[in-house]
Amino acid sequence: MATGGAIVVAFLLGFTEWDLIGSPQWVGLKNYSTMVNSDLFWKVLGNTFWYVLLYVPITIVGSLFLALLVNRKLPAIKLFRTIYFLPVISSMVAVALIWSWLYNPEFGFINWTVETLFGLDGPRWLLSTQWAMPAIAILSAWKVVGYNMVILLAGLQSVPKHLQESALIDGASRWRQFTAVTLPALSPTLFFVLIITLINSFQLFEQTYVLTQGGPANSTLTLSYYSYQNAFQFFRMGYAAAVAYVLFALTFIVTIIQFRLQKRWVFYG
Amino acid sequence: MDNLTGWQEISTTRATRSASITRNWLLYVLLIGIAAMMVAPFLWMLITSLSNPSEAYTYPPSLPKQWRFENYGELFDRLPFGTFTFNSLKISILATLGTLFSASLAAYAFARMEFRGKRTLYWIILATMMIPFQVTMIPVFFLLKTLGFYGSHAALIVPHWFGFGMGAFGIFLLRQFFTTVPRELEEAARIDGAGSLRIFWSIMLPTARPALVTLSVLTFMAHWNDLIGPVLYLTDTDQMTLTIGLAALGGGDLIARVDLLMAGALVSLLPILVLFVVAQRFFVQGITATGIKG
Numbered sequence: 001m002a003t004g005g006a007i008v009v010a011f012l013l014g015f016t017e018w019d020l021i022g023s024p025q026w027v028g029l030k031n032y033s034t035m036v037n038s039d040l041f042w043k044v045l046g047n048t049f050w051y052v053l054l055y056v057p058i059t060i061v062g063s064l065f066l067a068l069l070v071n072r073k074l075p076a077i078k079l080f081r082t083i084y085f086l087p088v089i090s091s092m093v094a095v096a097l098i099w100s101w102l103y104n105p106e107f108g109f110i111n112w113t114v115e116t117l118f119g120l121d122g123p124r125w126l127l128s129t130q131w132a133m134p135a136i137a138i139l140s141a142w143k144v145v146g147y148n149m150v151i152l153l154a155g156l157q158s159v160p161k162h163l164q165e166s167a168l169i170d171g172a173s174r175w176r177q178f179t180a181v182t183l184p185a186l187s188p189t190l191f192f193v194l195i196i197t198l199i200n201s202f203q204l205f206e207q208t209y210v211l212t213q214g215g216p217a218n219s220t221l222t223l224s225y226y227s228y229q230n231a232f233q234f235f236r237m238g239y240a241a242a243v244a245y246v247l248f249a250l251t252f253i254v255t256i257i258q259f260r261l262q263k264r265w266v267f268y269g
Numbered sequence: 270m271d272n273l274t275g276w277q278e279i280s281t282t283r284a285t286r287s288a289s290i291t292r293n294w295l296l297y298v299l300l301i302g303i304a305a306m307m308v309a310p311f312l313w314m315l316i317t318s319l320s321n322p323s324e325a326y327t328y329p330p331s332l333p334k335q336w337r338f339e340n341y342g343e344l345f346d347r348l349p350f351g352t353f354t355f356n357s358l359k360i361s362i363l364a365t366l367g368t369l370f371s372a373s374l375a376a377y378a379f380a381r382m383e384f385r386g387k388r389t390l391y392w393i394i395l396a397t398m399m400i401p402f403q404v405t406m407i408p409v410f411f412l413l414k415t416l417g418f419y420g421s422h423a424a425l426i427v428p429h430w431f432g433f434g435m436g437a438f439g440i441f442l443l444r445q446f447f448t449t450v451p452r453e454l455e456e457a458a459r460i461d462g463a464g465s466l467r468i469f470w471s472i473m474l475p476t477a478r479p480a481l482v483t484l485s486v487l488t489f490m491a492h493w494n495d496l497i498g499p500v501l502y503l504t505d506t507d508q509m510t511l512t513i514g515l516a517a518l519g520g521g522d523l524i525a526r527v528d529l530l531m532a533g534a535l536v537s538l539l540p541i542l543v544l545f546v547v548a549q550r551f552f553v554q555g556i557t558a559t560g561i562k563g
Contacts, residue, residue: 004393006405006412013407020411069299082549083304086311089545089552091494093512094534097519098314101527109313112329146307147556154557203401206496210516227403232501237407244403251401 013241020237031242040218041226041243047133048222048250052201054137059197062141063148064190070149071156081153085146092143096210099139100126126211129219136207136220144200148193155189156182187266195258202251223247311538318532325528340532348522348529350536352507353514358540360425360510361492367430368488369481372439375432377469379440380447381455391440398437402497409433410501424502425492435488442484442558446477483555486548493541511537 014031016024035041070081087095102109103125111122123131159182167177183190205224208214214221214229221229223243231240317325318340320333344350378384379391409428410419418424429436450473458468474481492498499513509517515533523530545552 004397006408007400009408010404010406020414066303069296069303072296074293074296077300080300080304083307085552086307086542086545089490089541090311090538091496091512091541093494093496093516094538095310097515097530097534098310100519101317101531102310102313107326107328107330109309109330142306142310150553150556199399199401203403205403209496209500210519224401224403228406231407231410241407244401244406248401248404255399 010241011245013238014245015242016238018237019235024238027238031239034239035242035246040221043218044221044223044226045246047218047220048202048204048224048247050133051137051204051220051222052198054134055140055201055204056194056197058137058141059144059148060190060194063145063152063193066145066149067152067156071153081149084149087143088146090143092206093210095139095143096207099135099142100211103135127216129217132212132216132220136204136211140204140207144197148197151193152186152189155186159185184267188268191258191262191266195255198254198258199251202247202254223250314531314534317528318535320528322526322528337528340528341536344529344532344536348518348533349507349509349514350511350533353509353511354536356422356508357493357510357512357537360422361489363426364429364434364492365485365488367426367428368432368435368439369485371430371432372436372484373443373474373477373481374469375436376440376443376447377473380444382465391444394437394440398441406497406501413502419502420504420508421502422508425495425498435484435491439484439488442480442555443477445558446480447473450476479551479554482548483551483558486544486551487555489544490541490552 013024015026015028017027017030018024066084070077070084103111105111105122105124105127108122108125110125114120114122125135126132163181163185164177167181172180203224204222205228208220208222208225209228212220214225224247227240227243227247229240230236230243313330316332319336319338320340321335321337324331324333375394379387413419413424413428418427428434432440454472455468458472463471494512495510496512496516499510500516503509503513506514506517511533515530515537518533519530523533
């Protein structure tokens with residue numbers, strides 16, 4: 001209930017100027033006009049979508065692949081499921097610190113692997129304006145695939161066995177069985193996973209806080225961190241609340257679009 | 270003729286069996302390859318944490334010639350890591366108890382009591398789970414600051430006794446359990462003179478024990494791993510939790526001591542890892558509960 005109140009208050013704050021110490025001054029739409037006239041805001045918006053575009057597909061494809069891989073009765077399969085789940089329980093701070101060491105351009109494990117396997121000089125990862133965002137997306141996907149895997153696995157295990165078997169008896173290939181039977185039956189679960197992954201991706205914060213603080217040259221500055229920065233580093237509470245509302249609206253719109261699109265591919269049996 | 274078909278049958282079963290072994294063999298290669306990708310970062314953390322700092326900063330990366338267990342001693346001697354660990358434990362335990370308290374009472378009310386606007390209220394509470402934290406961050410911060418919680422652990426504990434954070438998820442999880450308790454059981458208790466609180470305590474809570482454990486485990490993990498809370502509300506070094514302490518040291522004192530930083534990361538991961546090994550079932554149950562219902 002308090003959260004509900006806070007949502008209203010935050011909306012109102014978006015129309016004020018406030019440094020947290022004095023009382024908020026009503027300024028109408030000024031925060032929003034500052035926003036649309038700021039080059040940085042558009043860059044931040046672009047970065048946010050860039051991250052979503054990188055993170056969501058890697059995560060969805062990766063976790064679906066893992067779920068299909070571990071959805072069978074094999075000796076020690078439980079052990080593999082447990083191992084894939086380990087990053088999920090770990091704190092993002094620890095994971096980010098570990099990966100920043102792996103990404104180290106001079107002494108890092110990743111660039112050493114890149115050189116050993118492909119004979120290439122790896123990028124400067126978190127220090128490069130071009131590679132910092134992909135680097136964050138990769139480590140975030142690595143951390144979360146095990147979580148989605150567990151949800152998808154539960155979905156897969158509720159796919160009626162007799163449907164899959166009758167498809168095979170009718171002479172369907174494995175691939176055909178997957179696309180015609182398994183995937184439609186799994187689609188509600190997949191839809192749920194897609195929605196939470198999308199919502200999550202707009203809220204990217206901890207990785208940025210630990211690794212780049214939005215840098216280098218604002219290349220990893222996304223709406224979520226931009227809002228935090230304005231609120232708690234520059235004490236522009238009104239502007240930060242307005243940015244947070246843009247984030248909220250975006251999340252909402254993207255979710256609605258997904259709900260509209262689901263009619264085309266999600267089957268509720 | 271019969272013999273021939275019989276032989277053919279045997280040969281096909283043999284062929285399928287060996288094909289399935291080959292296929293499984295390939296599967297295992299894949300499974301192990303991915304497992305290596307999942308474990309390698311943790312393993313590398315462990316190796317670096319036991320390295321000499323000068324050895325850590327060499328190319329190509331290599332195993333240390335001598336394992337330096339002293340790194341862990343140095344971590345706790347030089348930096349307030351004991352304090353960080355204590356703070357993390359204190360906040361996580363007290364906040365988890367708060368969530369159990371508030372979520373179970375609210376879930377009981379939603380499962381068994383009739384009041385106006387119950388359904389609407391329930392859906393509003395569920396909807397708050399979908400709201401990005403950035404939206405409520407500033408008003409909540411101002412509220413807690415006004416209450417005098419800024420700069421103290423109370424900011425990270427007290428709100429959870431009123432259903433903040435994991436409360437909505439807890440209500441959702443526990444309500445499902447409470448609705449499965451047979452009404453007859455409750456009525457029998459009422460005839461014996463038990464009040465609502467007594468029923469809650471001696472009938473409802475024991476039935477929901479698996480859900481309570483699931484909620485505790487997930488809530489504890491959420492608080493143990495939380496960064497934004499400590500970032501917003503904690504001001505002094507000796508108040509810091511492991512997450513914010515590590516984040517601060519990563520860019521500060523330990524910027525040139527990756528061996529100690531990795532040792533710190535490992536220390537921060539260990540308790541949750543132990544909890545996971547002991548209560549793995551409950552982690553997975555909690556996650557699938559949200560997934561299936563969602």
